[in-house]
Amino acid sequence: MAERVASLLVLLGAWEGAAWFAHSRLFPGPGTVLATLADETINGDLLYHLGATLARVAVAFALAMTIGSAIGIAMARSRTLDALLDSWVVLFLNLPALVLAVLLYVWLGLTEVAAIGAVTLSKLPTVVVTLREGARALDGDLAAMAKSFRLSAWRTLRHVTLPQLSPFFVIASRTGLALIWKIVLVVELLGRPDGIGYAIQVFFQLFDIKRLIAYSLAFVAVMLAIEWGILQPFERRLARWRQ
Amino acid sequence: MAPVTVGISIDVLEKRYAGSRPIIALRSLEAHIAPGEFCVVTGPSGCGKTTLLNIVAGLDKDFHGVLGFEPAGGRLPRIGYVFQNPRLLPWRTVRENVALVRQHNHDRFGLERLLGEVGLADAADLYPTRLSGGMARRVALARAFAITPDLLLLDEPFVSLDAPAADRLRGLLVRLVTSRPLTVLFVTHEVGEAVALADRVLVLSPAPGRIVAEMPIPLAREQRYDGGTLAALKAELARLAGFQPGRSSLRIPSS
Numbered sequence: 001m002a003e004r005v006a007s008l009l010v011l012l013g014a015w016e017g018a019a020w021f022a023h024s025r026l027f028p029g030p031g032t033v034l035a036t037l038a039d040e041t042i043n044g045d046l047l048y049h050l051g052a053t054l055a056r057v058a059v060a061f062a063l064a065m066t067i068g069s070a071i072g073i074a075m076a077r078s079r080t081l082d083a084l085l086d087s088w089v090v091l092f093l094n095l096p097a098l099v100l101a102v103l104l105y106v107w108l109g110l111t112e113v114a115a116i117g118a119v120t121l122s123k124l125p126t127v128v129v130t131l132r133e134g135a136r137a138l139d140g141d142l143a144a145m146a147k148s149f150r151l152s153a154w155r156t157l158r159h160v161t162l163p164q165l166s167p168f169f170v171i172a173s174r175t176g177l178a179l180i181w182k183i184v185l186v187v188e189l190l191g192r193p194d195g196i197g198y199a200i201q202v203f204f205q206l207f208d209i210k211r212l213i214a215y216s217l218a219f220v221a222v223m224l225a226i227e228w229g230i231l232q233p234f235e236r237r238l239a240r241w242r243q
Numbered sequence: 244m245a246p247v248t249v250g251i252s253i254d255v256l257e258k259r260y261a262g263s264r265p266i267i268a269l270r271s272l273e274a275h276i277a278p279g280e281f282c283v284v285t286g287p288s289g290c291g292k293t294t295l296l297n298i299v300a301g302l303d304k305d306f307h308g309v310l311g312f313e314p315a316g317g318r319l320p321r322i323g324y325v326f327q328n329p330r331l332l333p334w335r336t337v338r339e340n341v342a343l344v345r346q347h348n349h350d351r352f353g354l355e356r357l358l359g360e361v362g363l364a365d366a367a368d369l370y371p372t373r374l375s376g377g378m379a380r381r382v383a384l385a386r387a388f389a390i391t392p393d394l395l396l397l398d399e400p401f402v403s404l405d406a407p408a409a410d411r412l413r414g415l416l417v418r419l420v421t422s423r424p425l426t427v428l429f430v431t432h433e434v435g436e437a438v439a440l441a442d443r444v445l446v447l448s449p450a451p452g453r454i455v456a457e458m459p460i461p462l463a464r465e466q467r468y469d470g471g472t473l474a475a476l477k478a479e480l481a482r483l484a485g486f487q488p489g490r491s492s493l494r495i496p497s498s
C-alpha cells in the first residue's frame with residue numbers, strides 16, 4: 001500500500017514538474033486539473049455527462065452479460081447450436097467496435113439504440129466465448145449427484161451449476177467493464193449529444209485541455225471505484241472456500 | 244414420511260454404451276434384493292458395478308430391461324447415494340453440503356445430531372478442501388443419511404483410504420445402517436470388505452456383467468471378527484469370484 005501511494009505521488013510530482021516546465025495552457029498540471037474537476041462538479045455539467053455515460057455503460061454491460069451468458073451456455077450444451085453460431089462469434093470477435101458503431105449509426109440513425117447496440121455487440125462475443133468455456137467445464141459428477149438426490153431444478157442451478165460458472169462470470173465482468181467503458185466514449189464521441197465522450201470531443205475542438213483531462217479523470221475514478229468497490233470484493237467472496 | 248424398507252428387482256437384458264466401439268456393460272443381469280437386506284455386489288474392475296448402481300439410482304435410464312421397487316405402486320424410494328469420489332460441493336461447508344439435499348431444513352437439531360453421529364461436529368464449518376479423505380467420506384455418508392433414505396447405494400466408498408481409516412468408516416456405516424430400517428446395495432472389489440459387511444454377496448462376471456454366483460453370509464456382524472471364520476468366508480468368496488484359480492465349474496465363462 002505504501003509503495004502504491006509513493007508511486008502515485010511520484011507520478012503527480014513528475015506531472016506537476018513537467019507542466020511547470022511546459023508552462024502552457026495546453027499542458028495543465030494536476031493542481032489546475034483538480035481545481036477544474038471540483039469546479040465542474042459543483043458548477044459545470046460534469047455530473048450530467050458522467051451520469052449519461054455511466055447509464056450507457058450499465059445498460060450495455062447488463063445486456064451483454066445476460067444475452068452473452070445465455071448464448072454461451074446454450075452453445076456449450078448444444079453441439080448443433082455451437083456449429084451454427086461459432087463462425088458468427090469469431091466474426092464479431094474480430095470486428096472493430098468503431099466499425100460497428102459507424103454502421104449502426106448509419107443504419108439506425110444517431111440514436112440511443114444504435115449507441116448502446118454497438119457497445120453491447122462489441123462486448124457480446126467475449127462473454128459468449130468465456131461462458132461457453134465455463135459451461136463446457138461443468139462437472140458431470142456433481143450434476144449426477146444433484147440428480148440422484150432429486151434436487152429441484154432451481155436448487156441445482158443455484159447451488160451446483162452457478163457456483164461453477166461464477167469464476168467465468170467474474171472474468172467476463174472484469175474484461176467486459178474494461179472494454180465497455182472505453183468503447184462507450186468512442187460511441188458518444190461519434191454520435192451522442194451528451195456523455196463524457198461527447199464532452200471530450202467538445203473540449204478537443206476548443207483546445208480546453210484542463211477540462212478534457214478533468215472529465216477523463218472523473219470517469220476513470222468512477223470505473224476504478226466500481227472495480228475496487230464491487231468487482232474485487234465480489235471475487236473475494238466467491239473465492240472464500242479456496243483458502 | 245416414515246421410511247419404508249424397499250426391495251429391488253433388477254432385470255437388465257442389456258446395457259450398452261454407444262460409441263464408435265460400443266461396449267456392452269451388463270447383459271442378462273437379474274437380481275432381487277430383499278427389503279432391509281445389506282447386499283454387496285463384487286466382481287472384477289470394469290464389470291459394470293457402477294453402471295448397475297446408476298441404473299438403480301435412476302441416473303441411467305438408457306438400458307433394456309426393467310427395474311422395480313417393492314412395495315410396488317408406492318412412492319419412489321428415497322435414495323441416498325455415496326459415490327466413489329465424495330462429490331462434495333467445494334463452495335459449501337460440511338454442514339451446508341449435508342443440508343443441501345434435505346427437503347426442508349427446519350429440523351436443525353436432526354442435522355446437528357447426524358453430523359455428531361458421523362463424527363463431524365467439530366468440522367461442520369470447514370470447507371471440503373480442508374478435509375482429509377476419510378473426513379470427506381464421512382460427509383458423503385452424512386449427506387446420504389440426511390434424506391432418511393429408504394435405499395442406500397454405495398460405490399466403493401472407502402477405496403483409496405488407508406486400512407485403519409477404512410475400518411473405522413466401515414464400523415460407522417454398520418452403526419448407521421443397523422439403527423435404521425433401510426436396504427443397502429454396496430459395491431466393492433474387495434473380498435474382505437464384502438465379507439465384513441454383507442448379508443449376501445452377489446458376484447458379477449467380467450463385462451458384460453451378469454450374476455455368476457451368490458453367497459449368503461448368515462453371521463451376525465459381531466461374529467465376523469473371529470479370524471478363522473472370516474478367513475474361510477473370504478477364501479470361499481474369492482473362489483466364487485474367480486479371483487483364484489479353482490474349480491472350472493465356478494470359473495467365469497468367457498463370452
